[in-house]
Amino acid sequence: MxxxxxxxxxxxxxxxxxxxxYNILTENARPFPRGENHKVVLDVMKDMASELLSLGxxxxxxxxxxxxxxxGTLDARNETVLHAYNLGFHHLPLKALLEEKFxxxxxxxxxxxxxxxxxxxxxxxxxxxxxxVLFTLGTGVGGGLILGGKLFNGGxxxxxxxxxxxxxHDGPLCTCGNRGCIETVCSAKFFENQGLEAKEVIDKAxxxxxxxxxxxxxxxxxxxxxxxxxxxxxxxEVIALGGGISQAGDFLFDPLRELVKEKSFFKFPHKTxxxxxxxxxxxxxxxxxxxxxNN
Amino acid sequence: MxxxxxxxxxxxxxxxxxxxxYNILTENARPFPRGENHKVVLDVMKDMASELLSLGxxxxxxxxxxxxxxxGTLDARNETVLHAYNLGFHHLPLKALLEEKFxxxxxxxxxxxxxxxxxxxxxxxxxxxxxxVLFTLGTGVGGGLILGGKLFNGGxxxxxxxxxxxxxHDGPLCTCGNRGCIETVCSAKFFENQGLEAKEVIDKAxxxxxxxxxxxxxxxxxxxxxxxxxxxxxxxEVIALGGGISQAGDFLFDPLRELVKEKSFFKFPHKTxxxxxxxxxxxxxxxxxxxxxNN
Numbered sequence: 001m002x003x004x005x006x007x008x009x010x011x012x013x014x015x016x017x018x019x020x021x022y023n024i025l026t027e028n029a030r031p032f033p034r035g036e037n038h039k040v041v042l043d044v045m046k047d048m049a050s051e052l053l054s055l056g057x058x059x060x061x062x063x064x065x066x067x068x069x070x071x072g073t074l075d076a077r078n079e080t081v082l083h084a085y086n087l088g089f090h091h092l093p094l095k096a097l098l099e100e101k102f103x104x105x106x107x108x109x110x111x112x113x114x115x116x117x118x119x120x121x122x123x124x125x126x127x128x129x130x131x132x133v134l135f136t137l138g139t140g141v142g143g144g145l146i147l148g149g150k151l152f153n154g155g156x157x158x159x160x161x162x163x164x165x166x167x168x169h170d171g172p173l174c175t176c177g178n179r180g181c182i183e184t185v186c187s188a189k190f191f192e193n194q195g196l197e198a199k200e201v202i203d204k205a206x207x208x209x210x211x212x213x214x215x216x217x218x219x220x221x222x223x224x225x226x227x228x229x230x231x232x233x234x235x236x237e238v239i240a241l242g243g244g245i246s247q248a249g250d251f252l253f254d255p256l257r258e259l260v261k262e263k264s265f266f267k268f269p270h271k272t273x274x275x276x277x278x279x280x281x282x283x284x285x286x287x288x289x290x291x292x293x294n295n
Numbered sequence: 296m297x298x299x300x301x302x303x304x305x306x307x308x309x310x311x312x313x314x315x316x317y318n319i320l321t322e323n324a325r326p327f328p329r330g331e332n333h334k335v336v337l338d339v340m341k342d343m344a345s346e347l348l349s350l351g352x353x354x355x356x357x358x359x360x361x362x363x364x365x366x367g368t369l370d371a372r373n374e375t376v377l378h379a380y381n382l383g384f385h386h387l388p389l390k391a392l393l394e395e396k397f398x399x400x401x402x403x404x405x406x407x408x409x410x411x412x413x414x415x416x417x418x419x420x421x422x423x424x425x426x427x428v429l430f431t432l433g434t435g436v437g438g439g440l441i442l443g444g445k446l447f448n449g450g451x452x453x454x455x456x457x458x459x460x461x462x463x464h465d466g467p468l469c470t471c472g473n474r475g476c477i478e479t480v481c482s483a484k485f486f487e488n489q490g491l492e493a494k495e496v497i498d499k500a501x502x503x504x505x506x507x508x509x510x511x512x513x514x515x516x517x518x519x520x521x522x523x524x525x526x527x528x529x530x531x532e533v534i535a536l537g538g539g540i541s542q543a544g545d546f547l548f549d550p551l552r553e554l555v556k557e558k559s560f561f562k563f564p565h566k567t568x569x570x571x572x573x574x575x576x577x578x579x580x581x582x583x584x585x586x587x588x589n590n
Contacts, residue, residue: 131450145528147450148443154530155426155442156564161527166520169463169480178523178558225461228473232456233440233528235449263473269451 001064002056004049005287007112007279008032008041008070010086014279015048017056018287022122024280026056038092042101049102060105065290066098067108069115069282071142076157078109086139108289110151111159112136112282116242116275117144118151118292119285124276125240133236134275135162135226138243140175141183145234151292163187167226185222188245191215202248220252224259231260231270242275249274296359297351299344300582302407302574303327303336303365305381309574310343312351313582317417319575321351333387337396344397355400360585361393362403364410364577366437371452373404381434403584405446406454407431407577411537411570412439413446413587414580419571420535428531429570430457430521433538435470436478440529446587458482462521480517483540486510497543515547519554526555526565537570544569 002025007014009032016027028048033040049066053059072084079095081087098107110118117126117134126132130149136142143162145152154160163183164176171180172193183189191198194215204212227239246252257272277284297320302309304327311322323343328335344361348354367379374390376382393402405413412421412429421427425444431437438457440447449455458478459471466475467488478484486493489510499507522534541547552567572579 129450143528147447152442155424155532156530158530158564160530164527165524166462166527167464169466169517169520171464180520222464225464225475229460229524230528232459232461233438233525235451235453235455237450269453 007282067286067289113142115285116281302577362581362584408437410580411576
């Protein structure tokens with residue numbers, strides 16, 4: 001049997017077919033149909049699935065489950081998308097709609113950072129871990145927790161809002177209405193709030209530009225604080241960083257590890273590493289959802 | 296069979312005998328022999344145990360295990376006290392020493408906040424919880440986590456350092472060498488740093504003193520930030536507050552719950568409550584240690 005995983009992003013929908021060992025057999029991607037009704041999104045997904053199956057010479061009867069990663073908040077039963085602002089999905093019963101679209105195939109949903117953490121647990125940076133934390137450093141800050149060797153979706157199923165853990169008392173205003181959330185200073189917003197683009201700052205800093213280096217170092221100060229906080233609380237084996245900003249590579253990770261070590265007076269055992277599956281983590285993790293009863 | 300639990304504090308050693316349902320049968324307390332060698336402490340503990348047994352007409356043969364809560368850091372195997380500054384214990388193999396002192400009885404150690412969380416899980420505010428967080432607001436800030444319905448001692452067994460989660464970037468200097476840890480603004484230190492005593496400020500604030508109210512409200516601002524942070528990450532069913540400052544009662548809890556609600560834009564499901572076992576949580580939790588294999 002095979003599984004299909006989708007990762008619905010505000011820019012692209014990515015998808016793939018995996019085998020029972022969660023190896024990718026075929027994959028594809030399409031632009032997210034921005035501004036269209038959710039029915040158009042469902043049509044695109046059906047079309048992508050059919051293409052994936054025909055690429056791999058599979059039939060729908062071979063598909064044991066479909067999993068979908070969504071950048072937003074789900075209800076506690078993981079059946080309805082409560083809010084996915086980038087997709088324009090609000091109170092959308094996506095599981096039921098997809099099960100109508102794909103008759104006879106069970107569909108599972110997950111928050112995209114949760115799906116990515118699950119992907120990393122089975123095939124990436126978290127293999128063998130009991131306790132691990134994923135930070136996705138992009139437009140916002142997403143987070144996925146592995147606890148007890150399993151995906152943790154919040155104690156009451158409300159999800160994990162790593163980006164909205166407080167880092168700065170009375171800090172910058174966050175989209176959530178609060179101040180000083182990790183997201184305000186560890187995502188691309190930190191650069192945007194200064195009228196800059198993350199990639200531009202990082203490129204200039206790499207080239208030795210003094211002002212860009214100052215800004216980048218300030219960013220590292222906040223990010224290391226966030227990592228130390230989570231490490232103090234959970235004592236994880238691995239903290240993995242994904243998302244656009246993490247693509248700065250060693251230029252980010254080398255000084256970051258030094259700062260984390262410096263600030264970890266009581267202990268410094270965990271490893272801070274890049275994610276291994278990159279932007280495939282979401283659909284791989286989604287494909288795993290159907291086979292795993294997490295939480 | 297019965298179990299004995301000890302809670303070694305820098306001021307008092309508290310102890311109790313519990314039955315298999317962890318009900319207290321007898322209890323006692325002695326001043327901690329400050330400045331004395333650890334051998335004196337062991338003698339006091341032996342003496343307390345003998346007194347407890349004679350009070351309840353028990354024999355040492357009835358004791359199935361002894362548990363000890365220690366205000367400090369233990370090694371990952373929970374056998375050696377690495378540092379308990381208030382006790383003057385450093386790299387002390389307390390488990391082995393106590394098993395010599397109490398021949399034939401297995402001894403378990405735990406950090407005091409962990410023991411208290413375990414006590415609350417079995418007999419107090421966390422009964423029936425899968426995910427819960429204990430804050431002890433005293434000289435410092437201690438923390439105990441219940442995850443998956445069990446005591447969590449850190450992903451790699453290094454313990455949970457809730458007091459050293461960052462709350463304020465470049466905030467007040469902490470004893471750990473870092474800045475802005477929760478402990479710097481949510482413990483008695485917040486008041487001490489202003490040359491005041493927590494109890495005095497709270498009493499004056501209750502009496503309507505304007506300056507004391509301002510200080511107390513500032514404290515509530517930090518404490519609510521800390522609670523919201525942990526809630527965003529773990530989505531616990533219950534957050535319980537213990538320790539001296541929590542004894543301010545409704546004067547603390549009523550405005551605190553309002554602030555937490557206000558700051559929890561995305562969700563506000565958990566309950567913020569006082570601990571139920573008060574200063575007995577430590578020895579009750581310690582007594583439970585021997586029967587439970589946590590982590």
